[in-house]
Amino acid sequence: MLSIPTTATTAAASSSISTALRLIPRSKSRFSKILLPLALNRNASSEFPSLSDGGNFGGIHLDDTVSIGSEKTRIDSWISSRIPGISRVRVQFSIRSGLVTVNGRKIEKVSHIVKGGDVVSCMVPELQPLKAEPEEIPLNIVYEDAQVLVVNKPAHMVVHPAPGNANGTLVNAILNHCQLPVCAYIDRSDSSDNEDYVNSPENTVDDFSSEFNSSKTKAFVRPGIVHRLDKGTSGLLVVAKNEHSHLHLAEQFKMHTIYRLYISLTSGVPSPGSGRIEIPIARDSNNRTRMAAISGSNISRNARYAASRYKVVEAFAAGGAALVHWRLETGRTHQIRAHAKHLGTPLLGDELYGGTKGLALSLLKARTPPSSHGHVSEMVSMLERPCLHAQSLGFKHPYSGEYMCFSCPPPDDFTEILNRLRSITNHHSRRDCKMEMSEEDALDQFVS
Template identity: 65%
Template sequence: MLSISQLPSFALTSVKSLRYPSSSSSSLSLFFSFFPRVSNFVRASSGIPNLVACSPTEIIIPRVNNAGLRIEETVDVAKGKIRLDSWISSRVNGVSRARVQSSIRLGLVTVNGRVVDKVSHNVKAGDEVNCTISELQPLKAEAEDIPLDIVYEDKHVLVVNKPAHMVVHPAPGNPTGTLVNGILHHCSLPCVSYSNAEDDDSDEETFSDDEEMTTSSSSYAASVRPGIVHRLDKGTTGLLVVAKDEHSHAHLAEQFKLHTIERVYVSLTTGVPSPPQGRIEIPIGRDSSNRIRMAAIPGGVSGGRARHAASRYKVIETFAGGGSSLVEWRLETGRTHQIRAHAKYMGVPLLGDEVYGGTKSMALSLLQKRVSRSDQEEIVELISRMDRPCLHAIVLGFTHPCTGEIVKFSCPPPSDLAEIVGLLRRSGLEKVK
């Protein structure tokens, strides 16, 4: 267990200090002491080879374009009116609201036979809507000198510790400053162009917690994303693997498809899951009331509204009389916002997750009065500064695509999460047996 004196050094411990256990055993022990229950399956990651120069290949990854998709439907709403862009978005999966609005402005939508180019136009029950989805405009990803926290690298793969607020690849709302931009520079790749492929119907969060990026249909539009096999949300921190050649990409993609990749996350929740250990298997689909959010939908698979999703969880520690808990998650599937949606469904949204209900006000109401009086001011400050969900990809394991060796990597949580855990632990800890 961390002592008070160890907390600051832990909060600033970098992944690099854990990369070579033989030369930094104290840092590794510190990491294991922070998550003693996690250490059983982390200790295998040692003896990592030296870094070598890149030998990259641009990877072509098929993605859905949806250009030319046509909708011819009669509006069916219970009562009143609904915005045209909202109604069309509710009828199409995989197309962003921004792209629907672009289609309307381009004159590709008619209502009752008349062209409507105003996105806020209201439609009512009985209106006949005809819409053609517009072509996506190509995006360019340019190399940018962005510092990358590289946990491991060889000629075939790259494992990166993604910081908070970094988007994985360029999108209309995030054209620069992404992980792909940094990888292009790191591997001395030129500027690349690719189809503007959409991932979620979200104008705010377009990236998914460890969602696989694989498909086999040659009819899909191609896009260039150097080696990206899976993604993490913009606010999620932690480990992500990147393929550096086509063989490695195909091999890793198959592992994700077969669910043989080991993915372990830790989170801080508002409240404590009940029971403290278990498996949640609830389909996940788009939240009908909030399009930037996913939702756990019981029975949603049979109705076509959701996709199968399963997560295993275990409470590691509880804090502040049950006001919060440190939870380990293991993913069996990789769905958009899977952990966040499942945590909300269980009634314990992640601390700092404003989209899914883990608001700062909720966290403060649960914690402020339950920590020692001397710590109340500090907990308010730490939670007020937390501007993302407290979720970290702590362990990543896979079969090396070229050597066949099972490799496993780990990295400690960043300082914002570590500081809150340290304060809660200092104020009182309940171990889970």
């Protein structure tokens, strides 16, 4: 039995409201962080909860029995199939929070298998939507047509609204640029471990609902953020302007055919000078805001496969810092930052992952003459974010099939740090530390 708790006042009020939230049928394709202004149907069946009832955002209690003869299945999948409009990620949150029991026993594994006859009880807690409103925020548009938008995101801009960052995000700017209405937005940032939303099997389309009536929204509009960059990371992002584009781009991310090249500055020089890191990533048990590369017997059940390729292009100050190129094969949250830390060379300016100003000072001053220490201190004081930039992005156009590749140089703050590192490094040490091949040749070999 499925119940949606409401007060008597709410129940009385809801009976006089004819506008209902249209529930979207599930499909094999899962979406997350899609800008989805849903049409509101004034003639919708009364079986659907009205907006005043809390809709999909209210607390929901499920008590049900798995049908005899049913095939064995994961509990998160079974529960989400029993509650229309509730994503699997919300169900998984309930499981991990101890709000799900099977035959009276608390279940904590989202992969727990249920079988016919099992009695399941589940409470899905209430979610409060955030509003994403169109805002006149300048966008650095690299490319645009009727299907896709490629933007160069500045550092310090958040991609999507979240508690504490409800305004000034890339989503707000896109809503304005594409002339879309206000959206009610459910934040998933604490539950999603993905930089590429499309890779997560639990992502669904119930992340957004609209406050606009059907006269203003005559059809589903799904321009989507297909992948994201951290707040402190600058560079290229592709945005889908309709569902067809989102599906095709999502498939390319899923198949790892999207080309992405990042450039970074590291504290120290990775050794060896090039390689492939294939180490799972999971939430750091000591700091939930940080990810950790986990290898060997320490791999947890929540760790996700992650693979990165890197190449040192230029080293500075006898090994005190380096310019490193990265290619992503997967898109996990903080993947480059976590893998760089695993190599023992965190990104310059990445305080969360150990790339502190203190580390930069100790590495650079130990390798430069005292006459350069003032310049080192001045440069380090300029670090305000992780030195990471998404420089190149390539994909097949979702309509024409044409392969498109875009590049943009790093912003001024990154370039200033890079130039100062080169200046601090004297001519002799720079000649010794540089790679034997040119940067362009190194990049060509790296890409191939």
